[in-house]
Structures are given as C-alpha cells and as structure tokens.
Amino acid sequence: MNKNLTMNRRKFVRNSAVAAAGGGLLISQLPVEASAYVRGNETIKVAVIGCGGRGTGAASQAMSVDQDVKLVAMCDAFRDRLDKCYDNLTQKHGDSGRIDIPEEHKFVGFEGYKDAIALADVVILTTPPGFRPIHFEEAVNAGKHVFMEKPVATDAPGVRKVLEVAKKAKEKDLNVVVGLQRHYQPSYLALMERIHNGEIGDITGGQVYWNSSGVWVRPREEGQTEMEYQMRNWYYFTWLCGDHILEQHIHNIDVANWAKQSYPTMAQGMGGREVRTGPDHGEIFDHHFVEFHYGDGTMINSQCRHIEGCMNKVAESFVGTKGRATTDGKTEITDLKGNSIWSHRDKNDRNPYQIEHDRLFETIANGGELLADAENGAKSTMTAILGRMATYSGKPVTWEDALNSDMSLMPETFAFDAQPPIVPNADGLYPVPTPGKTKVI
Incomplete structure (x- = not known):
C-alpha cells in the first residue's frame, strides 16, 4: 500500500x-x-x-x-x-x-x-x-x-x-x-436543483455578468527581463492569464453551462480597450460582450468589464417558460410577472472556498x-476561451473549431532569460488583438 x-x-x-x-x-x-x-x-x-x-x-x-x-x-x-x-x-x-x-x-x-x-x-x-x-x-x-x-x-x-x-x-x-x-456553494446548489427540476420551465435565455473596476497593476522594475516582468504582471498577458473573460468571468460562464447542463455550440461578440490602454496593461481587453449559442437554440449573453466608475455587477439571470432565476442581490426564483416564488436565505451558509x-x-x-471536476473545469475554460476568440476576431466561432485549434499561446522555453510569446515595440506597447484582423484559429 x-x-x-x-x-x-x-x-x-x-x-x-x-x-x-x-x-x-x-x-x-x-x-x-x-x-x-x-x-x-x-x-x-x-x-x-x-x-x-x-x-x-x-x-x-x-x-x-x-x-x-x-x-x-x-x-x-x-x-x-x-x-x-x-x-x-x-x-x-x-x-x-x-x-x-x-x-x-x-x-x-x-x-x-x-x-x-x-x-x-x-x-x-x-x-x-x-x-x-x-x-x-x-x-x-x-x-x-x-x-x-x-x-x-x-x-x-x-x-x-x-x-x-x-x-x-x-x-x-x-x-x-x-x-x-x-458548485460547492449552498445557495447555487439549491438554485440549480430547482432549475433542473423545471421550476422555471425550459430556459429560453439569460445573462451573466462580471463587471468591476479591475485588478492590480505591477509596474516594470529596473533590471527585469521581459519574461520576469510578464510573470510578475501576469494578469495582462493572454498566455499567462487568458484575459479577464477567462480568469474571472469563467465563474459566471460556468454557471450558464451548469444551468443549461450543456456547453455552447457557437459564440460571437465584441470587445476592446477603452481606458486600460497603457504599456503596463499588456495586451488584454478591458471589456467583452459575447452571445453564447446552445444546441437547443438558447442564447445566453455574457458581459465582463474592467473599468472604474461604471456599473459593477457579478451575477447570473436565466429566463424560462415558467419563471426567472437570478443571483443578483439574492438567490431567487420569480414567476414571469416578478412575484417571488422562492429565495435562498444564505446568512448562515459556510464559505464555499x-x-x-x-x-x-x-x-x-x-x-x-x-x-x-476536471472535465467540467476544462469545458467551462474552453467556453470562456471560445468567447475570447469571438471578441478578439470579431467573427462567429464554433465550439468544434475552437476546441480543435492548434494555436498555442505558450512559450517554447520556460526561463527568465527566454523570450515570451509577445514582446513590446519600441514605445513599450504590446500588440493588441484587432477585431476583423486577428486570427484565433
């Protein structure tokens, strides 16, 4: 043994x-x-x-x-x-x-x-x-x-x-x-049990959100190699982080998959950089909006944003033929007129972490x-990557094409004196994905 x-x-x-x-x-x-x-x-x-x-x-x-x-x-x-x-x-x-x-x-x-x-x-x-x-x-x-x-x-x-x-x-x-x-949080487990038991009927649409002011920035320090700088400031490089649609918004996208008990067949969307545009912000976008299309025709909209002074919202909402389910403010099911049918009292819930x-x-x-958990973790990861591919390219991308892509983001060598997959230009700026031009497959 x-x-x-x-x-x-x-x-x-x-x-x-x-x-x-x-x-x-x-x-x-x-x-x-x-x-x-x-x-x-x-x-x-x-x-x-x-x-x-x-x-x-x-x-x-x-x-x-x-x-x-x-x-x-x-x-x-x-x-x-x-x-x-x-x-x-x-x-x-x-x-x-x-x-x-x-x-x-x-x-x-x-x-x-x-x-x-x-x-x-x-x-x-x-x-x-x-x-x-x-x-x-x-x-x-x-x-x-x-x-x-x-x-x-x-x-x-x-x-x-x-x-x-x-x-x-x-x-x-x-x-x-x-x-x-x-998946371990009592309020979500209770809500999903009711959704899957048909209490809101067949899901016909939904919205998922991760809108916030953003995260830390770690400035470049004298003497750092490019690899060390990117490793220290990893959130802003797609090969390390995957962009915030993946690193953070995966939570809400995963909840959409969980509610639907399936994964999207296609995505299309838009995104870019409005305020987070400096050399210390690497290559990632500061906003994404994606339509995820599921096999039964359901479309769930996804939005994430990292911009200060805007509406903050981290939540999910699903509309069914009989009612609505939401985690916005409280975990609740209502009928189609907005009357509360059930809500979860989570004051005494234990920490899901x-x-x-x-x-x-x-x-x-x-x-x-x-x-x-690994299979679902991988497929929800792939769902968020599918969304990123749609926003970076500005084109519809199918699940099959995305999953079968051979486009690797990772460096060939892992060492602090090795060159990362992306490097800045003479002005210190990194190439940023351009919808309509950037290839993702």
Whole structure:
C-alpha cells in the first residue's frame, strides 16, 4: 500500500476484498500503514505550487480541514512570493503543527514543481493558469490528488491536455477539485436543483455578468527581463492569464453551462480597450460582450468589464417558460410577472472556498464518490476561451473549431532569460488583438 495516498480508500477496500476472497487475507494481517489508512489515521501531506494570494488562501483552507493534514512543500517562480506566503501561513497556522517545510522543501523557479509534487499526497495548483495543464499532468502522472484553481488552461491545446489527463485521474481513482466554488456553494446548489427540476420551465435565455473596476497593476522594475516582468504582471498577458473573460468571468460562464447542463455550440461578440490602454496593461481587453449559442437554440449573453466608475455587477439571470432565476442581490426564483416564488436565505451558509477543501480531504480520508471536476473545469475554460476568440476576431466561432485549434499561446522555453510569446515595440506597447484582423484559429 502506497503511503502517499495515491490509492484512495475505496480502491484500497475494493482490492482488499478481492485479495481476501482469494487468499483469506484479514485486515489484521495488513501492514500497519495500510490498516491505518483504512481507519483514516494517516497524515495527508500537501504541497502548494504557486504562492500568490490564491495559493496562500487555498493552502490555508487545506490546513483548516478536520483531517490530519500537513503542508510539506512549496514552490513558486519567485522566492519573495514564496517567503511571503510562508510567513502568512505561519502567522495563521504556525501553532497548529500543520506546517513542516524545511528549507530544502522550498522550491523556486520553473522546474521546482516536480520536486514539490513528489513530496505530497495532495497538490494545490495555484500558479497563473497558463501553467495549469503542465502541472496537472505532472501531479496525475505521479498519482496525486489535486486541487487546482480555475481556469485550467489559456488555450485550446491546454484544454485538450487537461481533458486527456482528467481521464487518467479517474482511472487512477484520484480526486480532482477545480476552484469553480459555486458548485460547492449552498445557495447555487439549491438554485440549480430547482432549475433542473423545471421550476422555471425550459430556459429560453439569460445573462451573466462580471463587471468591476479591475485588478492590480505591477509596474516594470529596473533590471527585469521581459519574461520576469510578464510573470510578475501576469494578469495582462493572454498566455499567462487568458484575459479577464477567462480568469474571472469563467465563474459566471460556468454557471450558464451548469444551468443549461450543456456547453455552447457557437459564440460571437465584441470587445476592446477603452481606458486600460497603457504599456503596463499588456495586451488584454478591458471589456467583452459575447452571445453564447446552445444546441437547443438558447442564447445566453455574457458581459465582463474592467473599468472604474461604471456599473459593477457579478451575477447570473436565466429566463424560462415558467419563471426567472437570478443571483443578483439574492438567490431567487420569480414567476414571469416578478412575484417571488422562492429565495435562498444564505446568512448562515459556510464559505464555499472552505467547503471545496473540506469535501476534497474528507473524500480522500474516508472514501465516497470520486470528486472529478476536471472535465467540467476544462469545458467551462474552453467556453470562456471560445468567447475570447469571438471578441478578439470579431467573427462567429464554433465550439468544434475552437476546441480543435492548434494555436498555442505558450512559450517554447520556460526561463527568465527566454523570450515570451509577445514582446513590446519600441514605445513599450504590446500588440493588441484587432477585431476583423486577428486570427484565433
């Protein structure tokens, strides 16, 4: 029995039953570590790959579960981010005995993830999303359970890789949770159950939103290579971030897919840069508007914006033949005249970010239905990429053409002295997608 928990409890019990039937093997005759694992008493070792804000938060949530968990390894491209993450986690969890990371288990650079993954039973993948397919493949090949943040790729080749590895994870009985936390949020679970039970009838249309003022900017520092600058300012480069329609708005797009219980067949839309146009804003748009067309003829409109001083809204709304469902302000179902039929009182709901980790570690320790979020995570990632392809090109793009695209955004070499896929001109400005001209397939 592998002490690294690469075989979960269900698989172990199943294999033990077969062995017992053939040779009369009893639990009392098993090695100590195997029987301890059946009883759920073995420490679950965790590594975090990507030590920014989300990595720090996810690692903290992992150390807040009920199971015996210990953080044993960390990795980041930059030492200062690793040290900040370690200090923050130590301040919060240092007295819990759940942090055991000697200096030799702190890995820095592009290749350190391999060493960190090798030390753990569960791997937390929270780097910029461009690296997700590479790290996910390494973790699953090594037989590790995975929590990985959304999105799970930034281009179609990356999505196809995640779909391929997701199948391997299932074959190995490895649990995979993706940070689309609304799937673990009580209010959304209650709403979707009612939608899928037909309480608003057949969905005929909808709108999903992520409109906000935007995120941080990290200025260029003297002496930085172009690769280091882009890695530090990763949100503004499509190969690393995927644009904000993917990095943030994926949450709402995923909810549309969840409500429809399907994925779009085509998208068309528009977008551009109105106010976020400087050299410190890389190449991404500051607004997108997309029509997602589903196979039954339903069209759901998607809008996301990063512009200060405008309407802020992060919500979803769906119209059916019998009523409406919305998460705007409160989670509610109304009839077609606007009369409330049901609303979710969520004041006492637990944090869905914590629930994700609670479910993951409980399943690893005690068994139960395999958590297999990777396929939906990849397909909702692809949906947002499909929307980006539509806005960048200004043309309709089909799901099939988008998913089968061989256009990779990733660099050929990962090193701080290597050239990224996109570089600035003499004025320090990066080439920006131009609808009507930019090729996306």
